Amino acid sequence: MIKCKTIAFALAKGGTTKTTSSINLGAALASLGYRVVLVDNDPQSNLTKALGHEPKAITHTLATKMMNTLDRTDGIPIEDCLIHCNTVDLLPSNQKLTIVEKRLTIESKSSLFTDDGDIPAELVMRKTLEPLRERYDFLLIDCPPSAGLLTINALAASDSVLIPMEAHFLGLEAVTQTLELISRVKSMLNPSLAVEGILLTKYQDRTTLCRGIRDSVSETYSSDFRIFEEPIAYSIKAAEQAVLGKSIFETEPHSKIASAYMSAAREVVSNAS
DSSP: OOOOEEEEEEEOOSSOOOHHHHHHHHEEEEEEEEEEEEEEOTTTTTHHHHHHOOGGSSSSSSHHHHHHHHHTTOOOOGGGHHHHHHHEEEEEOOOOHHHHHHHHHHTTTTTTTSSSSSSOGGGHHHHHHHHGGGTEEEEEEESSOOOSSSHHHHHHHHHHEEEEEEESSSHHHHHHHHHHHHHHHHHTOOOOOOEEEEEEEEETTTOHHHHHHHHHHHHHHHSSSOOOOOOOOOOHHHHHHHHTTOOOHHOOSSSSSHHHHHHHHHHHHHOOO
């Protein structure tokens, strides 16, 4: 029996398949029999869209419950905000999350330690997601490509951080920035926060660049934390799944990419045991 584990998918760079990896790793974990909820922590709502939902049409989202937490009101149960997808559940987002982020910015200007019962702005998501930890084995949080308060909230609410890194030299710089942010959050907000590992994505085995990046990542970081064994290959099929609102296991279950995500899921389970 696995105790619920919350994993943030974070990297201070866009286009690194954070959303795609959230969906496919979540689907892989679900296929292994685990209860999974995906949390869309980005006002752009790419995760919500990729699972086939129109953000503007959704009334109750992550923003709804975070605002309830900020206002110290109950509102509707967080379970009523969930959307049940094929094999996983989704806590969706829409543009209202931008309003929440602005509110967090205002709240964060006050002291981190409050005397009046208010929850520090950096810990609002942790409090918001607490009820879900009783219902699921894995909470996977898809973060925006920035080091703002939404990402900080996700890191403060998580047990670990999975870093999907595009196999490109610019990805190395983004990893360094992300690790610095993780270190700050760990020292100030979440002492138990760990790095789940680096998952190489958009990988092309035939290119010298990708192989060199893989070697460099392994040489630099493998002594500190996990480098997932199978990189995620570059594929148009994986990108097309967002249009279909499905995971790779529904569209190409026997593909190399599906195999790689399943391998990553097994490593995550092993690390959680």
